[in-house]
Amino acid sequence: METQRLLKESQIMKIHYITGIAAIFVVAVHILMRLVVPFESSLNYDYIIANYKNIFYVLILESILVLISIHGFNGMRVILLELRQNTAWEKVITVITISSMIALIAYGTRTIILANGM
């Protein structure tokens, strides 16, 4: 019997590609923010806190967090599904990757919110 699915695999791959392409752009902005000042200065505590207070940069950081988490954990899911194919394995891998993705996004968002309020 066909298992009910929220998204088709072709739709998931489209999401994978879109998040990958979008991540290239936002990560490029993130790296540029490190390179506009000497590298050592870019790691200065006050500079980093000032970055977290810039709403534009906060949105970039949150986008990176969400896009790479979706892309990365879906990539991991694809790799693990290549190793073994059965319904139980697929369900377990999907639950583990989605839970890990949500946990990482929540943890990263917590850092952004706390640093923004410092």
Add this chain to the structure above:
Amino acid sequence: MAEIDRPIRNNFEGLRGWLKPSGYGWERVSYWFQRLTGVFLLIYFIGHIYETSTIVNGLNAWESFLELTQTVWGHLFLIAVIGASTFHSANGIRLIFTHVGIGLGTPGRPDYPYNPSSLNYRQKSGIWIALILSAAAMYYGFNVLFGE
């Protein structure tokens, strides 16, 4: 509808098969690198999220964590991250093009030695471009991290 009984595959290679980069040409090397860099970058990303979270514990926590990462080995690790991310991005774009049919060539009559038209010079040059861009990015990263 009756389910089709599928025979158990005895040729299942598992993790060893996945980790084998050779035997199938450059496309296999690219497949292997794409997955290897992907897993490496995900591990780095999780570590980076944890590393940056130390800033919420104040200046001392942030600086003591920097002492761990701002070392020669830490910089060499960052250069590996730069190379892996550049290769993964450039090769990923090639794969998206391939998935939508760009660069696959036109189908032809299967003549000896039966080289598939899809595994053509466009695909191979895409892999080489990804490797060259990766090397250039690592060189740039080396100059930024060790050039001061």
